[in-house]
Amino acid sequence: MGLGASTTTDFVVTKTFGAAPNRQFWISFNSCTEVNLKNGWTYFSVVLEETSNKIYIVDQRSNCVDGQTLCNAKAKFSIGIKISNTETYTVAGSPNVANESTNDATPVDNVSYMFAPGTQAQNDVNMVSLNLPKFSEKNTAISIKGKLLNFGSQSLSSYKLNYTVNGGAVTTMQVSGLNIAASGGSYDFTHNIPYTPTAAQTANIKVWTSNPNAGVDGDLNNDTLTGVITILDKIIPRRSIYEIFTSSTCPPCKPGNEVMTEILNQRVGKFAVIKYQYFGPGLGDPYFTTECYNRGVYYGQTAAGTAGYGVPDLYIDGGWGNNPNGLTVGDFDNFQTIPSLMEMSSKINVTNKKADIEITVKPITDLPAGNYRLRVAIVEKNTTANVKNNGETSFDFVMKKMLPNETGSAFTFPAKDQSKTVNLTYTFPGNYRLPSSARTSSSVVPTGAGYSGINLATEHSVEKFYDLQVVAFIQNDDTKEILQSSWSSQDWAIGQNEVAKELALSVYPNPNNGNFEVSLPENVKTGEITVRDINGRLIHTQAIGVNNTAIALEGVSNGIYFVELKAEGKTAVQKVNIIR
Numbered sequence: 001m002g003l004g005a006s007t008t009t010d011f012v013v014t015k016t017f018g019a020a021p022n023r024q025f026w027i028s029f030n031s032c033t034e035v036n037l038k039n040g041w042t043y044f045s046v047v048l049e050e051t052s053n054k055i056y057i058v059d060q061r062s063n064c065v066d067g068q069t070l071c072n073a074k075a076k077f078s079i080g081i082k083i084s085n086t087e088t089y090t091v092a093g094s095p096n097v098a099n100e101s102t103n104d105a106t107p108v109d110n111v112s113y114m115f116a117p118g119t120q121a122q123n124d125v126n127m128v129s130l131n132l133p134k135f136s137e138k139n140t141a142i143s144i145k146g147k148l149l150n151f152g153s154q155s156l157s158s159y160k161l162n163y164t165v166n167g168g169a170v171t172t173m174q175v176s177g178l179n180i181a182a183s184g185g186s187y188d189f190t191h192n193i194p195y196t197p198t199a200a201q202t203a204n205i206k207v208w209t210s211n212p213n214a215g216v217d218g219d220l221n222n223d224t225l226t227g228v229i230t231i232l233d234k235i236i237p238r239r240s241i242y243e244i245f246t247s248s249t250c251p252p253c254k255p256g257n258e259v260m261t262e263i264l265n266q267r268v269g270k271f272a273v274i275k276y277q278y279f280g281p282g283l284g285d286p287y288f289t290t291e292c293y294n295r296g297v298y299y300g301q302t303a304a305g306t307a308g309y310g311v312p313d314l315y316i317d318g319g320w321g322n323n324p325n326g327l328t329v330g331d332f333d334n335f336q337t338i339p340s341l342m343e344m345s346s347k348i349n350v351t352n353k354k355a356d357i358e359i360t361v362k363p364i365t366d367l368p369a370g371n372y373r374l375r376v377a378i379v380e381k382n383t384t385a386n387v388k389n390n391g392e393t394s395f396d397f398v399m400k401k402m403l404p405n406e407t408g409s410a411f412t413f414p415a416k417d418q419s420k421t422v423n424l425t426y427t428f429p430g431n432y433r434l435p436s437s438a439r440t441s442s443s444v445v446p447t448g449a450g451y452s453g454i455n456l457a458t459e460h461s462v463e464k465f466y467d468l469q470v471v472a473f474i475q476n477d478d479t480k481e482i483l484q485s486s487w488s489s490q491d492w493a494i495g496q497n498e499v500a501k502e503l504a505l506s507v508y509p510n511p512n513n514g515n516f517e518v519s520l521p522e523n524v525k526t527g528e529i530t531v532r533d534i535n536g537r538l539i540h541t542q543a544i545g546v547n548n549t550a551i552a553l554e555g556v557s558n559g560i561y562f563v564e565l566k567a568e569g570k571t572a573v574q575k576v577n578i579i580r
Contacts, residue, residue, distance in 0.1 A: 091184075122213075132205060145190045246285075291399070378399075379468070432460060
């Protein structure tokens with residue numbers, strides 16, 4: 001197996017799995033280089049199996065990266081084993097065997113090559129994997145799917161596919177008319193009779209093959225797989241949470257945010273977003289906080305105590321962990337279509353600088369005990385003051401504070417169908433400040449003496465208190481999987497304010513000296529206009545006039561203010577800049 005060198009932060013590691021006499025010894029080559037992957041990486045393992053004396057070479061993970069951009073090239077390998085100076089066995093196509101794995105960190109796309117001692121059987125079907133859902137709803141048909149390989153010395157033209165549920169009756173399908181290549185040809189199977197459960201239960205699925213080419217299988221130890229499906233009374237749609245590390249000083253972050261926004265706007269109502277404005281490149285985003293940093297450390301995005309970073313970096317439901325420039329609609333659907341096991345809702349009410357938050361969780365099944373954390377983020381729906389040099393002029397769902405901090409709080413689930421409500425209160429301290437950067441030098445650690453960002457204990461960076469939303473989620477700290485999320489935002493597309501558009505609110509002139517007019521829709525006859533400063537303090541209020549309302553603000557300082565219209569049961573806000 002031809003691999004390039006690892007960097008100083010990557011290793012060759014070994015581990016033994018199982019118990020004697022059926023142990024496997026794994027030798028894993030993590031994050032090696034390969035010329036066709038450019039700046040990317042590949043993960044392969046060599047597996048030695050006890051008793052059977054089989055050797056496996058496992059293609060686990062590969063990713064092509066050209067600078068900061070994902071690419072589509074495949075790695076090329078020579079894959080085989082050497083028994084002696086005169087006896088070697090290689091996979092067909094070596095030294096140009098292309099990787100089949102993706103950058104998925106789970107085993108779902110792994111491909112293995114097996115080398116077995118002895119004489120190759122004429123017929124030998126190897127069951128590789130089952131593609132079964134972890135959870136499903138009763139009275140819903142479940143397809144029995146998976147992948148097999150033909151390890152026989154002749155092509156596979158037919159076989160029987162069988163399955164049982166909880167040891168019950170065997171359901172058999174005769175599969176014919178195939179031409180699966182000998183010595184490693186693969187085939188994705190689907191049983192023609194799905195399993196349709198009629199009650200909530202744990203379904204133990206056993207799937208196996210028999211009668212390859214109407215004959216006898218030469219190795220009965222590799223033709224059976226088992227899986228478990230939890231059948232529920234009902235399924236709750238998942239609201240996938242998108243946590244992205246980004247920065248206004250990061251050039252690739254702009255297209256990364258644009259790609260993510262385009263995809264999310266095709267799935268409105270099915271996601272929540274938290275953006276952690278980060279400390280690099282350069283001096284970093286002014287809205288960076290130590291909570292952003294610690295959240296990055298949690299995901300391994302940057303090592304604690306170093307000045308390393310890697311933005312943009314996107315995590316979906318606690319996984320994925322890639323540059324959002326490579327995000328696709330398929331990636332979104334792969335996460336969002338995994339059912340959740342709970343209902344979850346979030347509410348926020350902001351008065352001046354105080355946020356009152358209510359979070360309710362209701363599981364639909366009894367969940368096992370685990371290392372669960374409830375994490376709560378107050379985000380500002382849109383900010384514009386932190387513009388730097390990457391071309392972005394507007395930033396959506398910027399994290400301002402996590403409660404009580406980025407570690408969250410331990411969470412224990414109530415019993416099935418029981419609700420649990422958590423109430424939190426937070427008051428933003430001090431005054432608004434716009435730092436010039438995240439740190440004093442790009443060579444220093446972005447905490448301690450090198451930190452120049454917001455001090456969360458004494459000040460804040462909220463531009464518009466009326467624009468605050470809350471995002472809550474429950475995460476398993478042992479696996480980092482996020483089980484469900486919720487947010488208080490209305491489900492409109494990112495970057496759009498449908499209420500303001502509907503009310504057609506406008507302010508002119510803008511900027512002004514404190515005297516301006518508010519233009520109203522023709523159909524709005526009653527309502528109220530208020531003006532607040534950047535800290536949310538009420539400056540002025542009056543009833544609306546007909547079509548246009550004149551506003552005169554006396555004795556106010558220069559700065560940004562917010563004009564709010566409440567009419568027809570809706571609220572719209574526009575920003576006004578006062579310069580005397």
